[in-house]
Amino acid sequence: MDEAISYGWAGKILRVNLTSGAISVEPTDPYKDLYIGGMGIANKILYDEVEPGTDPLSPENKIIFAVGPLTASGMPMGGRATICTMSPFSKYHLPIDAHCGGMIGARIKQAGWDAIIIEGAAESPCYINIVDDKVEIKDASEVWGLGTRKTTEILNRRESTRACVASIGPAGENLLPYSNIMNSRNHSAGAGTGAVMGSKKCKALVVEGNGAVRVADPQAVMDLSDYVLKELLGSNNNHSVPSTQQEWAEYYDPSSRWTARKGLYWAAAEGEPIETGEPKPGELNTIGYRCMKSTKDLGDIAEQYTVKMNGCHGCPIHCHADLSMQSLDEHGTYTTAGNTCAPQGAWSKKLSKKLAKKFNFEQDEETKLVWNLKLLNLIDDLGIWCNYSQLWTDLAHCITSGTFERNCPEEYAAIDWGKFERNDSSILDDLMNMLARNDSQMALVAHGPVVWCEKWGEEDWFDTDGSGLVSYLGWPEHHYADDVCQMGVICNGLFNRDPMIHSGTNFFRQGFPDEIKHEIAAELWGDPDVYTPADFHTPFTEAKAYFTWWCVVTDVLHDSLTACNWVLPFTCSPNRSRNYRGDLDVEAKFYKAVTGVDVTTDQLYEAGARIMTLQRAMAVRGMNTIDLHGEHDRVPDWPFETDPDVEPFSEGTSKLDRDDIEKGYRLTYQQFGWDENLGCPTAECLDRYGLSDVRDDLAARGLLP
Structure with a gap:
């Protein structure tokens, strides 16, 4: 192997300073051994270069796009x-x-970059x-103010149809805290x-x-890919059994x-309908039929409008629904729509029932x-983020509880709420554009509950069953x-946003009978009761702490x-x-095949x-406290108070016990080597992880226990 060639990593980090216009290149080498790529490299750069307390919308903040050694490498789902x-x-x-997902990660890597720092x-x-190693800062006045879809069309036509455009919409331009970056529609x-991005006028x-990776x-990469596709791969969330009884499957x-399943179609497919059928494990050409996400999220009626399932670079599963509905044109929106997650089905799952009672x-x-589909298209085009559906929960609450009427009476009265009763979908335009403009009191609901609850004196919303907070x-x-029982609770508390950890639910929900899950739990985490039904918890154990640790580190590793x-x-x-067993060494096998570096799964x-410890250290700095357990990880009251007449650990409830x-x-803090009472990194654990520079920084700030 030629030592001058970097395998897996591109070897370069791009820095773009929008204030000065300076564009520079730096090596990846100082980061990759300890921080791998993606989340690791990006967090380390942010730790080193952005002071705690920095205003997120100031020029001093930075935004870092980062990919990893397996991105676009030929590994399935590596995009x-x-x-x-x-x-x-x-x-x-x-x-x-x-x-x-989408295509932006692969394009960054194929252009020869491991990270892009925008400052x-x-x-x-x-x-x-x-375009590969050619980098330019260009005028965007033509597309400023446009939605993400029109922006993408214009910039693709201007630059290249081979390019991936990751853009913001009016919500980002107007500095709405609940805003996002969209790519690949x-x-x-x-x-x-x-x-x-909007604060940087980018x-x-x-x-x-x-380029190629x-x-x-x-x-070895090819062989491993075939192995994964033939032997290990399930469906979205690695669900490993079909949802209906099928000839090939022992369980469903x-x-x-x-x-x-038989009789389920991509009914709007180009040419003629395509039956999803009963794709069996090992059939490489039918993997893309396994996940019919449109009907899963939107109901049976979505079948007739389903064009296909789509997905991210390098993914055979394709959990992203593509739908075409010509009648959407009559409702003032694009006739194509689709998603894979919370925005899809938001109206029927989060808003319609509550608003129907009021209106x-x-x-x-x-x-x-x-x-x-109209709501989905609106928020994606405007670049609004729903905070994993928290926006819809808060919006429905503020409308139906009188919160808006009490605190924003004139703004509330100016909206024609009768459109709901008349089934006039333009009410969605009114509400979403109001949020994206970010120039009203009602728009505070899209600043998040830490803002609107404090401003309007509704802090008890955090402790209300149904808030979801x-x-x-x-x-x-x-x-x-x-x-994911108590393990899901702790995973949700450790991060600085909803954790997006799927390792646990991928195991809990893959569909096998409980006895198989117990067997696998005993083999992998040392205790069959690591798995228990979500509505019948058993007390926390050291094995469950190990499982929680494993959920966190595998998520961070994948990111x-x-x-x-x-x-x-x-x-x-x-x-x-x-015997339905998977393989937890796949990531290490691909790592070696791609990079040439021989690592173990444990490494x-x-x-x-x-x-993860680095990110906890950043939380210590940002909050200026070592008591992350008391200040950061605190659980609201409602999970302990739900089902008031039922005791925790009873069958049929997910109610929590405070002592548990x-x-x-x-126990989870101990797994990471953090202070077991405070939940913060100690000097000893920072040394163990090779983070002596972080140790010295926290020590100088008086933030080590």
Whole structure:
């Protein structure tokens, strides 16, 4: 192997200063050994270069697009990107990571970059155009004010149809904290990243990459890819059984996202309808049919409008729905729509029932689908982020509880709420454009509950069952107690936004009978009761702390490699010949094949723990406290008070026990080597992770226990 060649990593980091116009190149080498890529590199740059307390919307803040050694390497599901900055939507403005699929990660890597640092702020609207190693800052006045879809069309026509455009919409331009960056039509990076780009007057990052990612052992990469596709891969969230009884399958589970079946079609496919059928494990040419996400999210009626399933670079699963509905044109929106997550189905799942009670309207399934797709197109085009549906929960509450009427009476009265009763979908235009303009009191609902609850004296919303809020710092539940038991609770508390950890739910929800899950839990984490049904918790144990640690480090690892945590890790397999066992060493095998560096799975997990420890150190700096347990990780009251007549650990409830959660946090902190009472990194653990510079920095600030 030629030592002069870097395998996996591109070897270069691009720095673009929008204040001075300076463009420079730096090596990746100082970061890759300890921080791998993606989330790791981005967090380290942010730690070194942005002081705690920096205003997220100031020129001093930075936004970093980063990819990893496995991005676009030939590894299936290796096409994601991490975007890191200081949070504009949560309390203390701590560092956050936004993760997105689509094509932007692959294009950055193919252009020859491991990360792109955007700093400073332009005086007038601009975009950054990258064609391999040619980088230019260009005028964006023509597209400033436009939605993300029109912006993408114009910039692709101006620059290249080979380029991926990652752009902000009016919400980001107007510095709305709930704003995002969109690429590949409906792939979003949320957490307020759009507002940070808007504060820098940067409309878009346009990247054309014409290079290849060099790998150390191409044949090994190919063989591993075939192995994953034939032996390990399930469906979205690695659900490993079909949702209906099928000839090939020993088990089935109606909640599975392996939704393909006989008689289910991509009915609007080009040419003629395509039946999803019963794709069996090992059939490489039918993998893309497994996940019919449109009907899963939108109901049976979506079948007739489904063109296909789509996805990110390098993904055979394709969990992203593409729909075409000509009647959307009559409702003033694009006739094509699609997504894979919270924005899809937001109207019917989060808003329609609550608003129907207040405004007395009814909708048939066709109308609900129209409103779902119109709302989806609106927020993606305007570049609004829903904070994993918290926006819809808060918006419905503020409308139906009288919060808006009490606090913004004139603005509330100016809206024609009768449009709901008349089934006039232009009410969605009115509401979403009002948020995107960010020039009203009602728009504070899209600044997050840490803002509007304090301003309007509704802090008790955080402790209200139904708010969905799991942190007093401002983010909602994401695979919480009703999904991954107490382990989900602690995972939700450790990060600086909703954690987007899917490792746990990928195992809990993959569809096998409980006895198989117990067997696998005992084999992988040392205790069969690591798995328990989500509505029948058992007390926290050291094995559950190990599982919680594993969930966190695998998520962080995937966001650093970068690889899809919505499918990986492979705890299970759909193949009966493997006794349904997966393979947790896949990431290490690909790492060696791609980079030529021989690592163990444990060493990669150690890297994930290091990167998570770095982010905890940033939380210590940002909050100016070592008591992360008491100030950062605090759980609101409602999970302990739900089902008031039922005791915790009873069958049929996900109610939490306070002492049990305290024990769970303490045991999890011990797994990371953090202070078991404070939840912060200690000098000893920072030394263990090779973070002596971080230790010295925290010591100088008086922030070591």
